[in-house]
Amino acid sequence: MAATTPGATWWKGAGGPLLPPVAEVPAGGGGTQEEARRTDGSGRDEATKGASGMSPDLRTRLGDVELANPIMTAAGCAGAGRELAQFFDVARIGAVVTKSVMLEPRAGRPAPRMAETPSGMLSAIGLQGPGIEVFLQRDLPWLLARGGRAVVSIAGGSAEEYAELARRLSMAPGVTMIEINLSSPNLADRGRDFTEDPAAAARVVRVVRASARSDIPVFAKLSSDVPDLVGLATACAEAGADGLSMINTVRGMAIDTATMRPAVAGGTGGLSGPAIRPIAIACVYRVHAALPDVPIIGMGGVRTGSDALEFLLAGASAVAVGTVIFHDPSACVRILREFEEALEERGVARVGDLIGAAHRPLGATALR
Amino acid sequence: MSDFRPVQMRSPVLTVRRVDAYHAITVVAPGIAERFRSGQFVAVAVGGEQSSMLLRRAFAIHEVKPDYGGTVEFLFAVRGRGTAWLAERRSRDLLDIVGPLGRPFPLPRDPVNCVLVGGGAGAAPLFPLAHTLRRRGCRVDFVLGAADAERVFGAITARRVAETATFTTDDGSFGLRGQVTEVLPQVVEDARSDVIYACGPMPMLREVTALAARYDIPVQVSVEETMACGTGVCMTCVIPVIGDDGITRMTRSCVDGPVFRGERVRFDDVGTIPFDALGAPGWKTHGDDAVQTREAG
Numbered sequence A: 001m002a003a004t005t006p007g008a009t010w011w012k013g014a015g016g017p018l019l020p021p022v023a024e025v026p027a028g029g030g031g032t033q034e035e036a037r038r039t040d041g042s043g044r045d046e047a048t049k050g051a052s053g054m055s056p057d058l059r060t061r062l063g064d065v066e067l068a069n070p071i072m073t074a075a076g077c078a079g080a081g082r083e084l085a086q087f088f089d090v091a092r093i094g095a096v097v098t099k100s101v102m103l104e105p106r107a108g109r110p111a112p113r114m115a116e117t118p119s120g121m122l123s124a125i126g127l128q129g130p131g132i133e134v135f136l137q138r139d140l141p142w143l144l145a146r147g148g149r150a151v152v153s154i155a156g157g158s159a160e161e162y163a164e165l166a167r168r169l170s171m172a173p174g175v176t177m178i179e180i181n182l183s184s185p186n187l188a189d190r191g192r193d194f195t196e197d198p199a200a201a202a203r204v205v206r207v208v209r210a211s212a213r214s215d216i217p218v219f220a221k222l223s224s225d226v227p228d229l230v231g232l233a234t235a236c237a238e239a240g241a242d243g244l245s246m247i248n249t250v251r252g253m254a255i256d257t258a259t260m261r262p263a264v265a266g267g268t269g270g271l272s273g274p275a276i277r278p279i280a281i282a283c284v285y286r287v288h289a290a291l292p293d294v295p296i297i298g299m300g301g302v303r304t305g306s307d308a309l310e311f312l313l314a315g316a317s318a319v320a321v322g323t324v325i326f327h328d329p330s331a332c333v334r335i336l337r338e339f340e341e342a343l344e345e346r347g348v349a350r351v352g353d354l355i356g357a358a359h360r361p362l363g364a365t366a367l368r
Numbered sequence B: 001m002s003d004f005r006p007v008q009m010r011s012p013v014l015t016v017r018r019v020d021a022y023h024a025i026t027v028v029a030p031g032i033a034e035r036f037r038s039g040q041f042v043a044v045a046v047g048g049e050q051s052s053m054l055l056r057r058a059f060a061i062h063e064v065k066p067d068y069g070g071t072v073e074f075l076f077a078v079r080g081r082g083t084a085w086l087a088e089r090r091s092r093d094l095l096d097i098v099g100p101l102g103r104p105f106p107l108p109r110d111p112v113n114c115v116l117v118g119g120g121a122g123a124a125p126l127f128p129l130a131h132t133l134r135r136r137g138c139r140v141d142f143v144l145g146a147a148d149a150e151r152v153f154g155a156i157t158a159r160r161v162a163e164t165a166t167f168t169t170d171d172g173s174f175g176l177r178g179q180v181t182e183v184l185p186q187v188v189e190d191a192r193s194d195v196i197y198a199c200g201p202m203p204m205l206r207e208v209t210a211l212a213a214r215y216d217i218p219v220q221v222s223v224e225e226t227m228a229c230g231t232g233v234c235m236t237c238v239i240p241v242i243g244d245d246g247i248t249r250m251t252r253s254c255v256d257g258p259v260f261r262g263e264r265v266r267f268d269d270v271g272t273i274p275f276d277a278l279g280a281p282g283w284k285t286h287g288d289d290a291v292q293t294r295e296a297g
Helices: A033-039 A132-145 A159-171 A189-196 A198-211 A229-238 A274-290 A305-314 A331-345 B030-035 B081-087 B126-135 B155-161 B180-191 B202-215 B283-296
Strands: A060-062 A065-067 A071-073 A114-117 A120-123 A150-154 A175-181 A218-222 A243-246 A250-252 A269-272 A296-299 A318-321 B007-019 B022-028 B041-044 B057-065 B071-076 B094-101 B113-119 B139-146 B164-169 B195-199 B219-222 B238-242 B248-252 B259-261
Touching: A071 A331, A114 A269, A120 A274, A132 A150, A132 A159, A150 A159, A159 A175, A159 A198, A175 A198, A189 A198, A198 A218, A198 A229, A218 A229, A229 A243, A229 A274, A243 A274, A269 A274, A274 A296, A274 A305, A296 A305, A305 A318, A305 A331, A318 A331, B007 B030, B007 B071, B022 B081, B022 B094, B030 B057, B030 B071, B030 B094, B041 B071, B057 B081, B057 B094, B057 B126, B071 B081, B113 B126, B113 B180, B113 B202, B126 B139, B126 B155, B126 B195, B139 B155, B139 B180, B155 B164, B164 B180, B180 B202, B195 B202, B202 B219
Parallel strands: A071 A318, A150 A175, A175 A218, A218 A243, A243 A296, A296 A318, B113 B139, B113 B195, B139 B164, B195 B219
Antiparallel strands: A060 A065, A114 A120, A120 A269, A250 A269, B007 B022, B007 B094, B022 B071, B041 B057, B041 B094, B057 B071, B219 B259, B238 B248
């Protein structure tokens, strides 16, 4: 009767890919009118702008790179932008930080990979990804065609792997920055050396800086789970890092009281979300105090424009939105809108005026 | 040009009702209703704007109606704080809802005989599918099962829509005592089924897929994997699925599923990373073999 297989012609192709093929996407990030209506934060007319009558200058500098605004995605929370482009125009945010790319494809960790915790989540994805080749062929060109700024996060098992990734990315046109993932708790044991040992981290930074094109800033992403964060940050900066990203997830664990087993397959996972924001703020604050000239991308539980402002006051020059994207796929543009409003309300003319303002002595007219 | 992209909406709740062991919420969501295809789901934020529960809850869409510009109904069982919060919603409350998400059920081009198999709340997405299939002139037979009578969803509708409807419960409190896979062979033979659609727990889907292989008929399964985002970015809902090229990949249930061809899902390896999956420790060797084979050929 029906020897036909599901792949045979009688199947109407309803099961095709749901994401629009690359060719159908208008270049330069021009979304449909409807898209603009449902996600666009800047659709307000001039009359609704702040009392100052001026919209604040949102530009920010990260090393030699200037971004249109300080709101970015955090590595591993936005793919390479394609999925989120269904909800907002990825060219509108400062940059898309891609999921960490490795030299080879990687299957990642077994399920269950995540557990919800109060104001956060534990995850252990294990850097699943297609590898640099597919990234360069498929993901990066897609993001660039949409007009997005690409900050590429890289992860490797050895300094040489990191260097090779930096070389490959430098040969591809359009990479705005490289972020070295020194701190994923889901890398193998050798990965942990980079996380905690300043000398090992410095070596990775040095070879990446030497391999990457000189006009591509290299940022080192650090974990807070280290005995001496300022020492690690200093070692990375001295090794040539153009800036620092902090923080990665914080090691955590939850136990399922029904199965009486750890809720995440690997036992521990990385805690993210608003639950870790005070930890992240403290890290940014401490490192900015020690290294005021090193630009920082702050991240850890950013949920609102006010949270983003908090990171800037602590000393960050830009802010990445992570886990909250899972909760709200249009979070980045919402936070950008809220952030702009927060600046208008306070009469702040430039993002640059805010960076590290919380360090200034009491009574200093930081925001005038 | 049709737009299949999901939308995010703040949708007013129309009704919240108890359906035996489940709750059903209907929201006004025209953008989701107009894009919907059978098998797709919604991802709902729970706990309000400053919720401490960050992960969206994914629910299959059970019914779409044209009222109020377009309404969407989904079914759920209260299992934790998030679903308990949802069950307490009242008419006119707003829900932050994203959809329609996921790969829908592929439809047969010809009016063939289809058997729809549901386990528990897994029956929900089969009803819009049944209506679509009927409109295309397909014969529809239902096999629905659950632990007990309270958890068999949609028996009355199933009887009305389908040529035959067979029910099973583990405790025998409704229909036949046993599991859907025990009665399915008889239904497939009597109805001369050409295709099976199934939604329910993994072990049920594995058995149904094995049965389809025995009858040499295609099977489309909809998996009920836990998700964090539903939109394809978090990478938590992956299961091992064999691609068109024969390579097993850890595949996202939310965007590449939840509907898969049954024989492509490596049911026995769910919850693990198969040694030969793309990027797994054994994959490299496998890949080298493939290269050598190609070169030799």
